[in-house]
Amino acid sequence: MSRLIVVSNRVQAPSADSSGAQGGLAVALTAALREHDGIWFGWSGEAGETRDMRFETYGGVTSATIDLSEQDIEEYYEGYANRTLWPLFHYRLGLTEFERDFQGGYERVNRTFGEIISPHIQPDDLVWVHDYHMIPLGWVLRQQGLTNRIGFFLHIPWPPTRLLVALPQHRRLVEAMFAYDVIGFQTEEWLGSFHHYVTHEMGGSLGENGAVTVGGRTIRAIACPIGIDAEEFVAATGRSEAVATHRRMIESSIGRSLIVGVDRLDYSKGIEERFNGYQRFLESRPDARANVYLLQIAPPSRSSVQSYRDIRAQLDALSGRINGAYADLDWVPLRYVNQGFPRDVLAGVYRAARIGLVTPLRDGMNLVAKEYVAAQDPDDPGVLILSRFAGAAAQLDQALLVNPYSADDIADAIEHALTMPREERIARWRPLFENVREHDVIWWRNRFIDELSAVSVA
Ligand code: F6P
Numbered sequence: 257m258s259r260l261i262v263v264s265n266r267v268q269a270p271s272a273d274s275s276g277a278q279g280g281l282a283v284a285l286t287a288a289l290r291e292h293d294g295i296w297f298g299w300s301g302e303a304g305e306t307r308d309m310r311f312e313t314y315g316g317v318t319s320a321t322i323d324l325s326e327q328d329i330e331e332y333y334e335g336y337a338n339r340t341l342w343p344l345f346h347y348r349l350g351l352t353e354f355e356r357d358f359q360g361g362y363e364r365v366n367r368t369f370g371e372i373i374s375p376h377i378q379p380d381d382l383v384w385v386h387d388y389h390m391i392p393l394g395w396v397l398r399q400q401g402l403t404n405r406i407g408f409f410l411h412i413p414w415p416p417t418r419l420l421v422a423l424p425q426h427r428r429l430v431e432a433m434f435a436y437d438v439i440g441f442q443t444e445e446w447l448g449s450f451h452h453y454v455t456h457e458m459g460g461s462l463g464e465n466g467a468v469t470v471g472g473r474t475i476r477a478i479a480c481p482i483g484i485d486a487e488e489f490v491a492a493t494g495r496s497e498a499v500a501t502h503r504r505m506i507e508s509s510i511g512r513s514l515i516v517g518v519d520r521l522d523y524s525k526g527i528e529e530r531f532n533g534y535q536r537f538l539e540s541r542p543d544a545r546a547n548v549y550l551l552q553i554a555p556p557s558r559s560s561v562q563s564y565r566d567i568r569a570q571l572d573a574l575s576g577r578i579n580g581a582y583a584d585l586d587w588v589p590l591r592y593v594n595q596g597f598p599r600d601v602l603a604g605v606y607r608a609a610r611i612g613l614v615t616p617l618r619d620g621m622n623l624v625a626k627e628y629v630a631a632q633d634p635d636d637p638g639v640l641i642l643s644r645f646a647g648a649a650a651q652l653d654q655a656l657l658v659n660p661y662s663a664d665d666i667a668d669a670i671e672h673a674l675t676m677p678r679e680e681r682i683a684r685w686r687p688l689f690e691n692v693r694e695h696d697v698i699w700w701r702n703r704f705i706d707e708l709s710a711v712s713v714a
Contacts, residue, residue, distance in 0.1 A: 258405075258709070259381045260294035263373065265333065265389035267298035269319035271312055283485045284697035288705065290316040292382070297373050299324055299333070309372060322372060324365060331361020333389070338561050341388045344423060345412050346524040346618040351563050354424055363392060370396030377402060382708055385436070387411045395432035407438040407708040411482065412620040413647070414446035417453045427457065434473045437711040440480040440704050442620045442647040447479040476711070480703050481651060483696040484623050489630040492603040498631075501604025509608070512587075513548045513674055516609035518602060518624050519616070521554040521594070523567045526617040526643065526660040531574050531590070533615070533666020538582050538589055540667060546587055548674065550613070551605070555596035568594075606631035611673045612640045614648075615660035621647040625655070629688045637685035639673035641666070651691050654684040 268282035269289070289296055295318045300310065304323025311320050324332065335358030343351035370393055377383060377397075383406040385393050394406045420426050430453060433439060441447040451468065454460035460470035466478045492498055505514060515534070519525035534550050554571070558564045575592040582589045597605070606612065612628030625640060625648040632638055640655035642648060649657055656672060658665045 257292060259378065260288055260292035260705070261373075261377055261381050261383045262289060262294065262296045262386065263369070263383065263390060263393060264296070264298050264386035265337070266301065267296050267319045267321050269296045269312075269317045270315040271319065281482070281697065283488065284701045286315070286317045287698075288701055289318075294318070294381075295320050295376065297321070297369070297376075303329055307368065307372060309376075320373075320376070322369075328361060328365050328368075331358050332365035334558070334560050336362035337389045338558055339563070340423070341391075342412070342524075343563070344419060345388060345415050347413070347415060347419060348523070348618075349419060349422055351523065352422070354422075356424075359425060366390060366392045367396050369393055370400055373397070374400035374402055377404060379404065382705065383407070384409065384704070384708065391429055392432040395435035398435045403713060405437050405708050405711045405713060406435065407440065407704060408433065408436045409440040409480070409482075409704060410446070410620070411442070413618055414441055414449045416449050417456055420449075420453055421457070430454070430458065431470075434470055434475055437475055438704070438708045439475060439477045440707075441477070442479070442481050443650045444479045445650065446620075446647070447477060450477055476707060478704075478707060480700060480707075481647065481695060482621050482623070482700045483692065483698075484626045484630060485698070486626070486630050486693045486696040489599070489603060489627055492600045493607050493631050495600050495603075497598070497600035498604035498607065501601045502608045503604075505605055505608035509549065512546070513610040514605075514608055515548055515550045515611040515613050515670065516605055516628075517550065517552040517554075517613045517615075518605075519552075519554055520557045521564065521568055521571070522557060523563060524616055524618055525554075526615045527552065527554060528567065528570055528574060529617065529660050529663070530613060530615045530666065531571070531578060533660075533663045534590070534613075534670070535578050535581075536663040537667035537670045538578070541671060544671070544674065545582065545589070546584065548670075549587070549589055549591065551591045551593070551609075553593050553595075553597065553602075553605075556594055602627065603631045606638075607633060610638045611670065612638060613666075613670075614640065614646065615643040615658060615666060616646050617643070617660050619643070619646040619648070623648075625652060626692045629685065629692045632685055632689070634682070634685070634689070636678060637681050639676055639681055639684070640688065641669045641673060651695065652688050654687050 300321035302323045339353040385408045466476040468477045606628045614625040642655040643660040644657045656669045658669045
């Protein structure tokens, strides 16, 4: 059996000092790495001037990380990844910054990664590169002489051609992707946008079984939606911390319906628009006001980037205004919490929530939507309100799908969910849960690895 080599910006392999509660992606990949005796490469998350690779083996999985210099972090991670590609790929041209230094830093860091990693790759290894930080890495590895099967999975959306062409050197970026053997996207929609770019901008052609050809090179491009570790998430809802949290939420809500939102604090998550929608609900249904409250959990992220500091300040102000306008002596309409919680605690919160409010303006997938579904009580499930612009909406279409930009749409969906009879909630939830359970993270991982393994190498 071939070894599996995973490369991503953040390495989430288990380590001696991690708490043990890994995210779904980390669980799926570490299980595969354990089975395939593999290595997970990436950035340590630290600044440092040496390029020494630090190997750590824990729980049967080896991780190998390097530090990046301050300049690399600024230009590659904060710059090109998070101030150029992230906003552009989330359709936010107005927030996208185009700096030559960022692109230079991005290419430099990808080159460095490729040069440092390639000596550790054996001829038969499967190499799986993840996400927008590392798009050109496959090309660098080919330059280093690697003929292995190399795959790439994009966790975020792929933008429409009209937006992508705003990126200076867009063609160079896409050309580099043809160094991979298999490219995975979250949805058919993003795959379609990729096809459009390749056929309209590069003179490429599409063939059978996902084949995409440009010049003399044919690769496979597939839609392969990521899932959660559903079985583990269902198990989490029965564990003591989840049960205690569930009780705590029910007691603190004194008969009111909990609406929950859980997101990394990011402008793409539509939290501001969600608050506006909730405010519209409070304003237009005064009689329903005191029967609900919204708990928004939003751990801050990427706070060295100005647009993230801006959204944080806007949300601080807006949450204050909503509570100032509507709170009563014994009720606050909005609990806004800037910290993250372990999975078992979240499982208890989700189960206590009558509504899961997941309204990103654009999202590659959105695993919170799937976690919310997995955590529900089958006999009395809550209602998922989901943005039609989340990748997850392509699979979870029994949710109440909303336009996240429309305050009226969100307000109407909240009302619909609050008044939905139990039979309808169950009828909507069952197929949602089936989908989450069947297309879980293990399904996703196996599907991609099978595609990659099936590639014949010269
Ligand atoms: O899903 C997109 C993503 O950028 C992941 O690659 C990343 O691990 C996560 O969001 C959190 O972002 P960051 O690594 O920048 O904190």
